[in-house]
Amino acid sequence: MMDADEMDSMHTERNSSRRTPPAAGWVAAVGVAAIVAGMSGGGASAADLDSLRARAQLIADQVSAREHDLERLESRAGFLSDEIVEASSEIGVLELELHEAQAAHDKALQNYIDRAVEAYMDGSTTHLALLLSSKDMNQLFTLAQATVASAEQDASSVDEALETRATAEARQVELDQRKQRLLAAEARVEAVEASISNALAARRQLLRHLTAEIQELERQARAAAAVAPEPDDELLRLLGGSGPAAGIPRGYVGTGVSFEGLASWYGPGFEGNHTANGDIFDSSLYTAASKELPLGTWLFVQRNGSGVVVLVNDRGPYVGERILDLSRAAAEVIGLTGPGVGWVEAEIILKS
Numbered sequence: 387m388m389d390a391d392e393m394d395s396m397h398t399e400r401n402s403s404r405r406t407p408p409a410a411g412w413v414a415a416v417g418v419a420a421i422v423a424g425m426s427g428g429g430a431s432a433a434d435l436d437s438l439r440a441r442a443q444l445i446a447d448q449v450s451a452r453e454h455d456l457e458r459l460e461s462r463a464g465f466l467s468d469e470i471v472e473a474s475s476e477i478g479v480l481e482l483e484l485h486e487a488q489a490a491h492d493k494a495l496q497n498y499i500d501r502a503v504e505a506y507m508d509g510s511t512t513h514l515a516l517l518l519s520s521k522d523m524n525q526l527f528t529l530a531q532a533t534v535a536s537a538e539q540d541a542s543s544v545d546e547a548l549e550t551r552a553t554a555e556a557r558q559v560e561l562d563q564r565k566q567r568l569l570a571a572e573a574r575v576e577a578v579e580a581s582i583s584n585a586l587a588a589r590r591q592l593l594r595h596l597t598a599e600i601q602e603l604e605r606q607a608r609a610a611a612a613v614a615p616e617p618d619d620e621l622l623r624l625l626g627g628s629g630p631a632a633g634i635p636r637g638y639v640g641t642g643v644s645f646e647g648l649a650s651w652y653g654p655g656f657e658g659n660h661t662a663n664g665d666i667f668d669s670s671l672y673t674a675a676s677k678e679l680p681l682g683t684w685l686f687v688q689r690n691g692s693g694v695v696v697l698v699n700d701r702g703p704y705v706g707e708r709i710l711d712l713s714r715a716a717a718e719v720i721g722l723t724g725p726g727v728g729w730v731e732a733e734i735i736l737k738s
Contacts, residue, residue: 435603435654436705436726442596445589452586459579466572473565480558487551494543607654615658617666627737628672628695630719634686634735635695644733647709649687650726651717652702661700668713675700675711684737687712689720689730 627637634640653669661667663681674685674696683698687710694716703711710730717723720730 435600435607436650438596438600438603439726442593442600445593445596449586449589449593452582452589456579456582456586459575459582463572463575463579466568466575470565470568470572473561473568477558477561477565480554480561484551484554484558487547487554490547490550492547494547497543604654607657613658615666617668617671621665621671625671625673625697628697629715631686631693631695633693634733637738638684638686638695638735639738640686641734641736644731645709646729646731648707648727649689649710649712649717649722649730650703650705650708651712651714651722653714663699665699667700670715671713672696672716672719673700673713674698674716675702676709677701677704679734684735685710685732686735687716687720687730687732689722689728692720694719695735 627635652675656667657669659667661673662675665673667673672694674687676683676698679685679698681699685696685698687694687696694712696712696716700711708727710732712720712722714723720728722728722730
């Protein structure tokens with residue numbers, strides 16, 4: 387029998403399958419394709435790519451979970467199959483025992499009948515003559531007791547054979563019922579396996595689709611960056627003192643005004659665009675976006691022992707509670723490009 391957890395899992399999966407039509411995966415894929423097509427036409431932003439990556443990660447997690455469920459169900463199906471084979475084997479043994487019990491019963495019953503017929507044909511006088519031939523009371527008692535014991539033994543043999551057969555029949559019924567329960571459980575497992583396999587195939591296809599679209603958008607972003615306008619000389623001169631730093635570098639003075647929170651990074655889709663203060667965005671430069679800090683603010687940003695000097699020249703990020711959006715170059719210095727989002731400490735600094 388399946389345990390409660392497995393039954394609950396199967397019940398949940400079946401309900402989920404009923405709630406989501408088989409075409410749902412294709413509808414989702416078409417929807418994503420439409421969104422991506424729209425982004426491609428109007429230019430993909432970092433937020434668009436982040437959204438697609440988050441969607442792809444969610445689908446990948448679902449694929450992993452369904453693969454785990456499928457492995458568990460396949461293991462359960464194998465166990466049930468072994469149980470069915472074992473039950474069938476036990477039923478075969480019992481059928482043989484039942485056949486032997488029936489033969490023993492038939493033989494005992496025939497012996498009983500033969501002895502009764504023999505006694506009838508001998509007549510009561512023969513038995514009486516045998517008793518009267520006794521030489522003394524002890525012999526008479528022995529002969530009478532032997533006759534009764536023989537009859538009781540025949541009857542006992544018949545009863546024993548009947549009991550053996552009844553026991554075998556009851557056991558066979560029990561095993562038949564167990565086998566039917568196992569077959570029913572196996573059928574349920576196979577049904578859930580089929581449902582999960584179908585869902586898994588749809589999710590894998592959607593994941594492949596999302597991955598391809600992400601790669602295409604990243605390719606478009608790289609192509610756009612290759613022909614994007616270059617930052618002007620004035621901005622490059624201004625950023626001359628920016629970049630990696632173990633502490634606040636020469637040429638800058640700390641203000642003691644600091645803050646901390648979640649930061650992210652942006653790049654693909656923004657290359658060549660104008661930032662909030664009119665600069666040409668270049669992800670290889672050390673810049674940042676802030677919702678509140680004045681444009682032109684210098685920051686010393688630290689994370690996990692690494693620091694970088696950046697110039698705030700853009701607005702954002704507008705996702706959750708993030709406080710800064712760093713350029714790719716700045717994010718790489720403090721190890722932020724891997725996780726995408728991380729906790730940073732920042733201090734406002736002044737250029738001396």
